[in-house]
Amino acid sequence: MDKVQEDFEMAWQVKGTDDEGNLGNKPTRSKVDNDKYAGDAAQFAWTWWKRSRESVIVQLPENCKGNAL
Numbered sequence: 607m608d609k610v611q612e613d614f615e616m617a618w619q620v621k622g623t624d625d626e627g628n629l630g631n632k633p634t635r636s637k638v639d640n641d642k643y644a645g646d647a648a649q650f651a652w653t654w655w656k657r658s659r660e661s662v663i664v665q666l667p668e669n670c671k672g673n674a675l
Contacts, residue, residue, distance in 0.1 A: 610655075610656060610659050611652075611656075614651070614652055614655045614656070615632045615633060617655075618630070618632060618633050618648065618651070619631065619632055633645065633648035633651075633652070634648070
């Protein structure tokens with residue numbers, strides 16, 4: 607699992623936090639396809655979470671890292 611998916615699952619748990627501060631459950635994975643979630647709500651949320659992050663994450667070439675523009 608990559609960092610983006612770990613962040614998504616943590617956000618899902620935080621959203622499900624109860625009144626006593628206990629984190630909610632992670633979204634359940636599909637038993638047929640482990641790359642998908644069992645529930646429609648979780649799958650829909652994951653799809654849009656992933657798409658929203660794809661437009662933000664930029665990998666710079668190694669020779670550009672640490673150099674101010």
